[in-house]
Amino acid sequence: SETLRNEIVENLKAISEHVPIHTRPVNDEQFAHYLAGLIDGNGHFTKQEQLIIVFDIQSVSLAYYLKKYIGYGNVRKVKNAYIYVVSSLKIIKLINGKIRSRVKYEQVKNILTNRKYLDFDFYLNNSRNLENHWLAGFSDAGASFQVKIINGERVEVRLNYQIDQKNNDLLLLIKDYFGGNIGFRQSQETYYYSSTSFAGARKVINYF
Numbered sequence: 041s042e043t044l045r046n047e048i049v050e051n052l053k054a055i056s057e058h059v060p061i062h063t064r065p066v067n068d069e070q071f072a073h074y075l076a077g078l079i080d081g082n083g084h085f086t087k088q089e090q091l092i093i094v095f096d097i098q099s100v101s102l103a104y105y106l107k108k109y110i111g112y113g114n115v116r117k118v119k120n121a122y123i124y125v126v127s128s129l130k131i132i133k134l135i136n137g138k139i140r141s142r143v144k145y146e147q148v149k150n151i152l153t154n155r156k157y158l159d160f161d162f163y164l165n166n167s168r169n170l171e172n173h174w175l176a177g178f179s180d181a182g183a184s185f186q187v188k189i190i191n192g193e194r195v196e197v198r199l200n201y202q203i204d205q206k207n208n209d210l211l212l213l214i215k216d217y218f219g220g221n222i223g224f225r226q227s228q229e230t231y232y233y234s235s236t237s238f239a240g241a242r243k244v245i246n247y248f
Contacts, residue, residue, distance in 0.1 A: 070173045076138035077177025085147035091128040170217045199241035204232045
């Protein structure tokens with residue numbers, strides 16, 4: 041009824057027009073966590089001792105941001121994407137103890153073994169703590185934020201934060217942090233993490 045609608049509107053809390061402004065990493069420690077997240081999400085170390093991170097066209101400014109912060113490397117266009125290519129040796133020292141992906145860790149260990157850097161102790165980040173910039177980098181590599189409206193007997197609104205990966209180990213870490221669900225797409229042979237609840241959305245918003 042009209043009376044009920046007016047009552048609901050009166051009870052709504054005002055929404056601020058001002059969104060908190062979050063800055064980029066302000067020191068090497070924060071940047072290293074962010075870069076490790078990007079690499080874990082969409083980067084790889086080659087046998088030629090290069091680090092390559094892939095970006096879509098909409099994210100090319102991020103590639104140039106990395107180049108400027110690190111101070112060297114090249115940004116190239118490859119078909120419908122851009123890649124940032126940089127010598128991996130200085131990067132390896134920067135992200136030591138920050139990488140979480142076992143696959144990327146093994147790629148680094150292969151480089152160090154080939155170079156015979158036996159005195160260089162490179163280790164994986166096995167911490168469950170995500171109170172740093174790693175998840176921001178991992179999300180910039182391949183996450184999406186969606187508002188889904190499902191029309192049925194009742195209209196349902198879902199605030200969806202989603203990440204797709206070949207393996208589910210890092211997705212399980214994110215699930216422990218935000219809640220949500222993990223599924224598997226048989227046709228693509230990929231796992232996906234999805235957080236659709238309003239409680240989960242609040243945690244996602246607070247982090248980002």
